[in-house]
Amino acid sequence: MLEKDFRQVSCSTCHQRKENLLGGLGCDEISHIEDHKSCNYYKKNQSLFIEGSYPRGVFCINEGRIKIYKRGNEGKEQIIQIAKGGDLVGFRAMFSEDVYKVSAETLEECNICFISREDFLSLMDSNPTLRKGIIKELSTELADRANFITNMAQKSVRERLAFSLLLLMDIYVGEPINLSREDMANFVGTATETLIRLLKDFKEEAYIETHARKITVLDRNKLMSIAGI
Amino acid sequence: MLEKDFRQVSCSTCHQRKENLLGGLGCDEISHIEDHKSCNYYKKNQSLFIEGSYPRGVFCINEGRIKIYKRGNEGKEQIIQIAKGGDLVGFRAMFSEDVYKVSAETLEECNICFISREDFLSLMDSNPTLRKGIIKELSTELADRANFITNMAQKSVRERLAFSLLLLMDIYVGEPINLSREDMANFVGTATETLIRLLKDFKEEAYIETHARKITVLDRNKLMSIAGI
DNA sequence: AGTAAAAAATGACAATCGTCATAGAAAACG
DNA sequence: CGTTTTCTATGACGATTGTCATTTTTTACT
Structure with a gap:
């Protein structure tokens, strides 16, 4: 549970910022953001933005x-990415000068700051380090997605599930993976029933254990060999 | 068939350049590239770069x-993108400061110019228009790939084939689509045999016609409705 | 042009996976 | 604390799709 006073976060002392794309900012730049940003508390399952709207x-x-x-044609979600504390989200559509092509929604309680388009773009104009960081980030994500596409096309659901569990371990570091079965299925790219059946297999083979919806990986190496990495 | 004298192309008169990311360059910038670039003729099925090597x-x-x-684990190719005259290729890995995560190979005879990493990066430092163009391009491609992933996860092979044929129409403008069945299958993300069977269906339903390996789309609207767009 | 090699096409078959229906468990809510 | 609702789980079944084997067509090469 998040503390109420958590809701207003200071950029200058934010430990997340120091590790992310905004880590290289100067003091004056930080204080400028600090004055202009807004900071909000989000409940679980709240929307940050939706496909088709314009990024601000x-x-x-x-x-x-x-x-x-x-969302695919029949309304089914395909999860492209799961972002966590420290991540910047929603800048791609801003650069493409187009509407969002994806939607974003909280998976749990969140504290999220918002920097306006104008502030962010002017920051990028004036700060070459940030600029290079952004370009590098975009390029790395393109490579990740090429890999994602290849996995989707060539791996079985079982292999993709093993792969996804390994990815999720890096998102839920030190804690059990805590996603609804439907979200997991939409991440792996399969039907919820199929996902549940395969989780059961993994459980019986003792690669994972579950407590209610929470999943703990027991045999990382085995999952890697199933995933083919 | 390409003319021999086509092999040395001048940037200043290149009609492709005027339409692409390098369209906004100044005269001095163009002449600098002109002096430093190399220009090569490639035969069909020649490699430009391969996964794992460093971009230059x-x-x-x-x-x-x-x-x-x-390439997936069993060596099968997944085609992520087909590039054509005017496109810039291979800059993503350069920005990510990492090895190529994909490979590139000619599908036919090509004339391709090469600009060194140093020249290109310094051009980007000095030219904000180019920089913005690149960032926009990266962002747009990220959105495309999110779409690609969703298609892979949720559409049937038949739907993906219809979708792919429509994409290929934009790559083979005014000419029949000319890809090997294996390459098409690797683009759609299916087995070659399955692709051939579905092409046969489309042929029998008169949405396409084929002459040897070449494919002409007869009923664009029908393909759109199958693809779900 | 003629032959060799590669690519395309077809057939048969099995397995993965999605869908629908329903039961059981957990969570939410008053 | 019980009731409702949502989520998870399981069963049955069929369709789509991949694999292997083989034939036919096209392309490449001398």
Whole structure:
């Protein structure tokens, strides 16, 4: 449970910022953001933005996890990415000068700051380090997605589930993976029933254990060999 | 068939350049590239770069088409993108300061210019228009790939084939689509045999016609409704 | 042009996976 | 604390799709 006074976060002391794309900012730049940003508390399952709307700025996650997803034709979500504390979200659409092509929604309680489009773009104009960081981030994500596409096309659901569990371990560091079965299925790219059946297999083979919806990985190496990495 | 004298292309008169990311360059910048770039003729099925190697610059396609692909664990290719005349290729890995995560190979005879990493990066430092163009391009491609992932996860092979044929129409403008069945299958993300069977269905339903390996779309609207767009 | 090699096409078959229906467990809520 | 609702789990079944084997067509090469 998040503290109430957590809701107003200071950029200058934010430990998340020091590790992320905004880590290289100067004091004056930070205080400028500090004065202009807004900081909000979000409940679980709240929407940050939806496909088709115009971006007005970027979201900087201080605490909590969110899903970035796209809806297919029948309305089914495909989760493209799960972002966590420290991640910047929603800047891609801003650069493409177009509407959002994906939606974002909190998976749990979150504290999230918001920096306006104008502030962020002017920061990028004046700060080459930030600029390079952003370009590098975009490029790295493109490579990740090429990999995601290849996995989708060539791996079985079982292999993709093993792969996804390993990815989720890096998102839920030190804690059990805590996603609804439907969200997990939409991340792996399968039907909820199929996902549940395969989780059961993994449980019986003792690669994972579950407590209610929470999943703990017991045999990381085995999952890696199933995932083919 | 490409003319021999096509092989040395001048940037200042290049009609491709005027339409692409390098369209906003100044005269001095162009002449600098002109002096430093190299220009090469490639045969069909020649490699531009492969996964795992370090990028030394960017490729600017003057004429011809190339495939960008990633190999899955069993060695099967997944085609991520097909680039054509005017496209810049291979700059993502350069920005991520890492090895290529994909490979590139010509699909036909090509004329391709090469600009070194140093030249290109310094051009980006000095030219804000180019920089913005690159960032926009990266962002747009990220959105495209989110869509690609969703299609892979949620559409049937038949739907993906219809979708792919529509994409290929934009790559083979005014000419029939000319890809090997294996490459098409690796683009759609299916087995070659399955692809051939579905092409046969489309042929029998008169949505396409084929002459040898070449495919002409007859009923664009029908394909759109199958693809779900 | 003629032959060799590669690519495309077809057939048969099995398995993965999605869908629908329903039961059971957990969570939410007054 | 019990009731409602949501989520998870399981069963049955069929369709889509991948694999292997083989034939036919096209392309490449001398």
